[in-house]
Amino acid sequence: MSILRAEGVTRSVLLPSEETLTILTGVDLVVDPGDRISVVGRSGSGKSTLLNLLGLIDAPTTGEILFDEQPVRALSSARRDRLRGASIGFVFQQFNLLPGRTALENVMTPLLYEPGAGFWRRRAIATRMLENVGLGHRLDSTPDKLSGGEQQRVAIARALVRRPRLILADEPTGALDLGTGQSVMELLERVADDTDAALVTITHDVAVAARSTRHYRLDAGHLRSVDEMVVAP
Known part of the structure; x- marks a missing residue:
């Protein structure tokens, strides 16, 4: 069964001006457990809009988004928020870490919404996740004391701390140098492998896109499979 279907x-x-601007047109996409999907496209092609739809932040104008084969449109706002918090992890290009909060506090934040033992054990769970990304020695450091690569690893730890089934990464290496970017992608893939999570990466970097097993291009609002275009006669 698919995790998400558009x-x-x-x-x-x-x-x-009361004119209608069409950003996405007739997008079809199926995301299964363990998928590694990349979406490339020029600036303004609708990548961020697509990410917001896949992440249940926004709703389509027409068409349907299904999560576990259940139409998301039928869910209340509260149920959609709970589903997003429990099942979807976001890795943002600009990290979006809470300033003045330590790395540990940043990673603990999603666990404030975890029921039962997850809430009460949030400090231990967040500590273990930071150790998994190589930052066990930086638990008490605030974002301004961390390098760009360290901040991105904190952001990854925060995105994965609830063990989401779907990870959405928006230009995860866009603010990083080549070496750090490669390390971040290796880390993201390794942690995703541990939970058989699907990973969808929005990127303009062809090297990052090449790491995926399914490749798409977003152009003028149309999402097309690059793999099918390559093998088509």
Whole structure:
């Protein structure tokens, strides 16, 4: 059974001039457990809009998003928020760490919404996740005391601390140098492998995209499989 399915998804917005701007057109995508998917596209092609739809942050104008084969549109706002918090992990290009909070406190934050033992053991769980990403010695460091690569690893630890089934990475290496970026991708893939999570990476970097097993291009709002385009006669 798929984790997430997009069927004929479109997204459009009404401009102040009352003209309609179409951002996504007829997007179809199936995400299964363990998938490694990359989406490339130029700036303004709709990548961030697509990520918000896949992450249940936004709703399509037409078409359907299904999670565990259940239409997301039918869920209440509260149930959708709980589903996103429990099952989807976001890795943002700009990290979005809480300033003034330690690495440990940043990673503990998602566990404040964890039921039962996950809530009460949040410090131990967050500590173990930071150790997994090689930052066991930086638990008490605030973001301003961390390098760019260390901040990204904290962001990854925070995204994965609830063991999400779907990981959405938005330009995860965009702010990093080549060597650090490669290390971050290796780390992200390794931790995802541990839980058989699906990993969807939005990127403009062809080297990052090449690490995936399924490749898509977003162009003028249309999502196309690069793999199918390559093998087509």
